[in-house]
Amino acid sequence: MSELRVQGLRKTFDDHPVLHGVDLTVSRGTLFALLGPSGSGKTTLLRLLCGFERADGGAIEIDGRCVDGPGPFVPTEHRRIGYVPQEGALFPHLSVAGNIVFGLPRGERRVQHRVAELLALVGLPLDYARRAPQQLSGGQQQRVALARALAPSPGLILLDEPFSSLDAALRVETRKAVAGALAQTGTTAVLVTHDQAEALSLGQQVAVLWNGRLVQNASAEEIYRRPATRELASFVGDAVLLRGIAEGNFASCALGRLPLSRPIEEGVVDVMIRPEQIGLSSPAAVGMHGAIVLDVKFNGRDALVRLRLERAEDCLVIASVPGHAVPRVGDRVHLAVEGMVMAYAVTKLPPRHLRIEHSKAQC
Template identity: 50%
Template sequence: MTQLVISDVSKRYGAIAALDRVSLAVEAGRRVAIVGPSGSGKTTLLRVIAGFEAPDAGTVVLDGQVLADGPAIAPAHRRRIGYVAQDGALFPHLDVAGNVGFGIPRNEPDRAARLRELMELVELDPAMLERRPHELSGGQQQRVALARALARKPALMLLDEPFSALDTGLRESVRQAVARVLAKAGITTILVTHDQGEALSFADQLAVMREGRLVQTGRPAELYWRPADVETALFLGNAVLFEAEIAEGSVSCGLGEFEAETGGRRGAGTIMLRPEQFLLSPVGPGHEAFIENVAFRGAQCTVTLRTNHGGGGIRFTAQVSSMDRPQIGQTVFVSVKGEPFLLPGSR
C-alpha cells in the first residue's frame, strides 16, 4: 500500500530552484534513502515533508491526509511524523526520561512502563533513564533521540543525516541498530544522507537527487548496477568508463569484446564497469596490463593498471582483496566478471 505520495513539488529560494517538480511514492513499511551531493535539494524535500517548509507548488499526502497543497500546509505538530536531526537535538537540561517522555502526557497511565519499553526498543538499558545527555556516547544520544521520536507513535519517520557526526565504526553499528528498531516497529522511514554507502546499506528503496530534481529511484542494487546516467554512476560508487563500439548483443572496448544488453543500439557508446568486476591473474585469461600503483585500504586494495604499457594504452582501476594484491611493476591479465552496462543516452 502506498503511504506517502509526493506529487510535482517545487520550491524556490529567490532565483534558486531547490526542488523542481519532484514526485515520489513510498510504500508502507519501506526504508527509503534520499541521496545526492550538497545543494541537490534532499534536505529541502525532507523539510517539506516534515512541515518545516511550505512548497511553492505540488502536494504531499500521507495516509490519505493532505499535508501540503502548494503553500497551504498542515502544521508540523499535526502530521504524525517523527524527526531525528543530525545531532539528535536532545534537551540538555532534561534527563533521558525527560527527553524520551517529552511527547507523552504526564498523566498517561503506565507512563513509566512506556519509557522502559521505548528504551528496550532502541536497545538501551532502562537504567540510563536517569542520565543526562552529556553522560551518553554519541551513538546512545542518537538512540535516545529515536526513542523520543517513536514515543509519539509516528506514521512516518524522517532521519536527517543522523549518523554523520559519529565515528566510522560507531556509525555502522548505530545504523544497523536503528534499521532493526524501525523494521521491528514497522514504521515507514525516509533517510537523507550524502553518504552513498550508508544509503545503499540502509534502504530498500533509493532516490537520487541532483540540482533539485529526482534523477532515479529504485532498489539500491538496481541503481548501483544500472544507473540512469554517468553522474549517477560516479556518485553511487567508483566506476570505470570506457568508450565502446556497440553491436547486436555485444560491446567492444580497449579490453576486448563483451556480451552486453544493447537494446538494439549500434554505433559508439559509453560502458560502465565497477572496479570489483575486474579479475587479475598472473597467467590469464584476459587482456595484458601493467600494475602502475597499489593503494592499500585495509580489507581491499585499489589497483591502478595500464594496458600496453609500452605505448599509449588505457589506464583504469580495479578493486581486489588485500590478500590477493599484486605488486607494482607486475604484468597481469585482466578479465571481467559479469557484463558491462551500456549507459543510457550514449550513442
C-alpha cells in the same frame, strides 16, 4: 505506519529553483533512502515533508491525507511525523527518560510512558533512563533521539543524515540498531543521506536526487548495477568508464566485447564497469588483457589497484581485489571482466583532456 506520496513537488528560493517537480511514493513499513550530493535539494525536500517550509507547487500526502498542496496546509505538529536530526539535538537539562517522553501528553510524561520499552527497542539498558545526554556517546545519543521520535507512535519517521557525525565503527553499529528498531515497529521511514554505502545498505528502496530532480528510484542493487546516468555511476561507488562502440547486446572497448545489462542504440558509448568486476590473474588466459600495476590503495580487506593496459598505454583502469591478493607496483598482470556492464550514449565527443571529469578511470 503510513504511506507517503509526493507529486510534482516544486520549491524556489530567491528565484533559484531547488526542486523541479519531484514525484515519489514510499510504501507502508518501508525504509526509504534518499541519496544525493550536497546541494541536490535533499534538505529542502525533507523540510517540506516535515512542514518546516511550504511547497510552491505539487502536493504531499501522508496516508492519503494531503498535508501540503491544494487545500489547507497542515502544520508540523499535526502531521504525525517523528524527526531525527543530524546530531540528536537532545535537551541537556533533561534525563534520557525526560528526552524520550518530551513530546507526549503531560500525563504520559509524568509516568514516563514506554521508556523501558523504547530503550530496549533501540538497544540501550534501562538504567540509561536516569543518565544525562552528556554521559552518552554520540551513537547512544542518536538511539535516544530515535526513541524520542518513536514515542508518540508516528506514522512516518524522517531521519536527516543521523549518522554523519559518528566515527566509522560507531556509525555501523548505530545504523544496525536504528534499522532494527524501525523494522521491529514497522514504521515507514525516510533516511536522507549523501553516504552511498549507507543508502545502499539500509534502504529497501533508494532514490537519487540530482540538481533538484529525482533521476532514479529503484532497489539498491538496481541503483548500483544499472545507474541511470554516467554521472550517477561515478557518484554511487567507484566506476571505470571506457570509450567504446555498442553493437546489439554488446559493447566493445579496451577490455574486450562485453555483454550489456540494458540495450542501447548502436554507436559510440561510454562503457561502465565496476572495479570488482575486473579480475586479476598472473598467468594469461583466453580473453584476458595484459596490464602493468601503477598504484595500490590498500584498505584492509580489499584494495584498489590502478593499472595501465599494455595494448593501449594511455588507457588506465582500476580493479578491486581481496586484501590477501594484492599485487605489487610494477607487476605485470592479466585482466578479464566478469558479468554484464552498462553503456551510456555519447552524443558529442568532448576534448581529450575533458573526458575523465566524472570518471575514476580513462581510456
